[in-house]
Amino acid sequence: xEQYYDKLMECVLEGEEEEAVEITRAEIENGTDPLxxxxxxxxxILDDVGDxxxxxxxxxxxxxxxxxxxxxxxxxxxxxxxxxxxDSESAGKVAIGTVQGDVHDxxxxxxxxxxEVNGYEVIDLGNDVxxxxxxxxxxxxNVDIIAxxxxxxxxxxxxxxxxxxxxxxxxxxQYKVIVGGGPVSAEWAESIGADGYSNDANEAVExxxxxxxxxxxx
Amino acid sequence: MKSHxxxxxxxxxxxxxxxxxxxxxxxxxxxxxxxxxxxxxxxxDRNEAIITDDDLAxxxxxxxxxxxxAAGVYCTDTHxxxxxxxxxxxxxxxxxxxxxxxxxxxxxxxxxxxxxxxPVTPKIVGGGFGAPIPEExxxxxxxSYAKEPVIDSIVGCNFFTTHGRTPKTRSPWEVLLxxxxxxxxxxxxxxxxxxxxxxxxxxxxxxxxxxxSGSSYGGFPQCDWHHTCFVSELKTNYGLLxxxxxxxKTGCIIHSFYNPILGxxxxxxxxxxxxAVAGIVMECVVNMAxxxxxxxxxxxxxxxxxxELIWAVSAAQQAVNRNTHLLTTVMTxxxxxxxxxxxxxxxxxxxxxxxxxxxxxxDGVRSAVGVEVLxxxxxxxxxxxxxxxxxxxxxxxxxxxxxxxxxxxxVSYLDKRPIGKSFLEAYDPIKVEPAQEWLDxxxxxxxxxxxxxxxxxx
Numbered sequence: 137x138e139q140y141y142d143k144l145m146e147c148v149l150e151g152e153e154e155e156a157v158e159i160t161r162a163e164i165e166n167g168t169d170p171l172x173x174x175x176x177x178x179x180x181i182l183d184d185v186g187d188x189x190x191x192x193x194x195x196x197x198x199x200x201x202x203x204x205x206x207x208x209x210x211x212x213x214x215x216x217x218x219x220x221x222x223d224s225e226s227a228g229k230v231a232i233g234t235v236q237g238d239v240h241d242x243x244x245x246x247x248x249x250x251x252e253v254n255g256y257e258v259i260d261l262g263n264d265v266x267x268x269x270x271x272x273x274x275x276x277x278n279v280d281i282i283a284x285x286x287x288x289x290x291x292x293x294x295x296x297x298x299x300x301x302x303x304x305x306x307x308x309x310q311y312k313v314i315v316g317g318g319p320v321s322a323e324w325a326e327s328i329g330a331d332g333y334s335n336d337a338n339e340a341v342e343x344x345x346x347x348x349x350x351x352x353x354x
Numbered sequence: 355m356k357s358h359x360x361x362x363x364x365x366x367x368x369x370x371x372x373x374x375x376x377x378x379x380x381x382x383x384x385x386x387x388x389x390x391x392x393x394x395x396x397x398x399d400r401n402e403a404i405i406t407d408d409d410l411a412x413x414x415x416x417x418x419x420x421x422x423x424a425a426g427v428y429c430t431d432t433h434x435x436x437x438x439x440x441x442x443x444x445x446x447x448x449x450x451x452x453x454x455x456x457x458x459x460x461x462x463x464x465x466x467x468x469x470x471x472x473p474v475t476p477k478i479v480g481g482g483f484g485a486p487i488p489e490e491x492x493x494x495x496x497x498s499y500a501k502e503p504v505i506d507s508i509v510g511c512n513f514f515t516t517h518g519r520t521p522k523t524r525s526p527w528e529v530l531l532x533x534x535x536x537x538x539x540x541x542x543x544x545x546x547x548x549x550x551x552x553x554x555x556x557x558x559x560x561x562x563x564x565x566x567s568g569s570s571y572g573g574f575p576q577c578d579w580h581h582t583c584f585v586s587e588l589k590t591n592y593g594l595l596x597x598x599x600x601x602x603k604t605g606c607i608i609h610s611f612y613n614p615i616l617g618x619x620x621x622x623x624x625x626x627x628x629x630a631v632a633g634i635v636m637e638c639v640v641n642m643a644x645x646x647x648x649x650x651x652x653x654x655x656x657x658x659x660x661x662e663l664i665w666a667v668s669a670a671q672q673a674v675n676r677n678t679h680l681l682t683t684v685m686t687x688x689x690x691x692x693x694x695x696x697x698x699x700x701x702x703x704x705x706x707x708x709x710x711x712x713x714x715x716x717d718g719v720r721s722a723v724g725v726e727v728l729x730x731x732x733x734x735x736x737x738x739x740x741x742x743x744x745x746x747x748x749x750x751x752x753x754x755x756x757x758x759x760x761x762x763x764x765v766s767y768l769d770k771r772p773i774g775k776s777f778l779e780a781y782d783p784i785k786v787e788p789a790q791e792w793l794d795x796x797x798x799x800x801x802x803x804x805x806x807x808x809x810x811x812x
Binding site: 189190192195196197236237238239240241242243245246264288289290291293294296318319321336337 | 380381384430484486512513514520521522523524525527528531558560561585586587591593615616617618619620621622625653654656662723724725
């Protein structure tokens with residue numbers, strides 16, 4: 137397991153998807169419990185990757201590579217577990233995008249990637265996203281969380297439009313809505329009735345963890 | 355404007371360039387930057403505040419030029435790469451203006467090209483650069499910049515409210531935002547006794563709607579400097595190119611900015627500098643701008659004053675200012691806000707770094723990274739300008755040691771966001787004069803800056 141951990145870490149950092157899948161398959165065939173692979177290897181490795189990014193020891197392209205490798209490993213494990221286990225399922229489903237009138241997307245991309253690295257299924261709607269597009273996606277994909285980003289004060293009102301439209305449609309309670317971005321603050325989030333705010337990508341992951349724990353607790 | 359002649363070529367490249375998925379373009383940038391960093395042996399040295407080596411600056415220029423010609427600029431509406439050969443890029447750089455007069459009448463000023471360690475004083479711009487301001491205080495805040503003699507030109511903030519409403523960009527509200535900006539910023543200039551001062555506009559035009567409206571009849575004239583930009587990294591879109599086409603056809607001065615993201619597709623400090631060089635030269639080619647701003651952004655602090663970014667700014671500015679005659683500008687975007695000493699030290703570090711690196715115009719200050727409502731004042735812009743005047747002619751070697759000292763006064767605050775106090779507390783907002791406490795702090799830091807070795811002129 138220790139040797140596998142080191143090899144997997146190398147694959148994650150180098151973006152070696154095929155090799156990661158191969159060594160994972162071999163590890164399972166050697167009798168290692170697939171759930172142990174997730175909990176004792178993949179999760180701590182991805183925590184480490186997130187930590188490296190927070191210290192800027194690695195950058196966004198490395199983070200994206202890591203997310204791709206993690207997804208490939210999880211797909212391999214899922215194939216072995218078939219439908220018998222819940223542990224390899226998505227940590228939650230998030231629709232994310234930069235709101236209308238704003239084309240800044242690197243901050244949003246960092247959040248999306250870090251969520252993927254942490255096991256969330258992420259639907260990235262891109263930037264300059266109309267309020268109704270978030271809602272349509274949430275309904276169609278049955279997401280848990282809608283994550284709205286804005287880097288501009290003059291785009292922030294579109295966050296209000298998302299919430300108001302959800303209220304108007306009577307579906308506000310079905311989805312949690314979180315907000316973030318340069319000019320967005322906790323006070324703003326509270327004032328518009330959002331379910332949460334995060335200051336950076338790491339906080340966003342923690343916020344989603346908390347929201348999903350509450351949702352699962354019912 | 356002789357640099358405005360290639361509009362049709364630009365639009366043809368937009369329509370007919372190689373098609374590529376946006377994610378593939380992001381990867382192309384990342385891979386190309388990494389390979390260029392190796393090829394040209396570019397390495398961030400965390401022991402130095404700025405670069406002081408001409409050969410290194412020239413290698414950054416070559417790397418940036420190679421990135422520009424290899425990747426081009428991506429148009430997110432056509433999904434095409436707008437590609438220009440190295441020869442075409444050099445041709446565009448050759449015909450770019452080396453001097454620019456902005457504003458009108460007695461208040462006009464001329465920005466001239468500078469080299470690293472140049473004895474010519476850079477021009478100074480004061481303004482909040484998009485910081486959110488409620489409309490009732492907008493004009494007073496702008497007056498606080500316009501009334502500072504060291505400031506040659508002003509630039510607006512963003513309205514937090516307009517006509518008592520919360521405005522939305524890319525909606526009819528953006529037209530009203532643009533016209534409110536015309537009305538209130540011109541009245542501020544008038545009250546300060548500088549009716550013809552050059553203005554950076556249309557600050558509230560997030561989309562093309564505000565620019566087209568705010569620069570139409572009775573709005574901002576051609577002699578103001580009109581904004582467009584690239585989106586990080588090296589991307590544009592129809593909205594931004596509509597601004598460019600409009601500004602070219604109406605003969606307006608074009609100011610273009612581009613802000614690479616540390617830790618993003620550009621990578622570390624070296625990659626940010628390479629992207630910044632590529633961005634500036636492509637803003638010359640594609641946006642046909644006359645002034646070129648960079649303000650690289652930290653992914654967690656949102657500022658440009660983190661040590662690795664000041665180093666990257668110095669590298670990119672020296673690269674461009676040694677190898678072209680472009681009119682470069684750098685904006686100070688600190689984490690700290692008014693009535694904090696750390697704000698002034700952040701200004702000192704960035705303004706000194708840019709000035710000795712040959713930047714033609716020093717801009718700022720977007721205090722508290724421009725996100726806290728009403729947390730900008732004219733006094734920090736005065737200080738930013740005074741630092742630039744003091745650093746003029748200083749050697750990079752000496753500036754490097756001084757900036758290291760300035761950084762000791764603020765780096766530990768970067769993750770604490772000391773936003774300070776609002777304009778209403780830092781100034782008498784009716785008389786538009788700094789509060790005594792803020793003036794005392796400013797005086798104390800000036801003394802300390804002098805003790806560190808930067809001789810203030812005023």
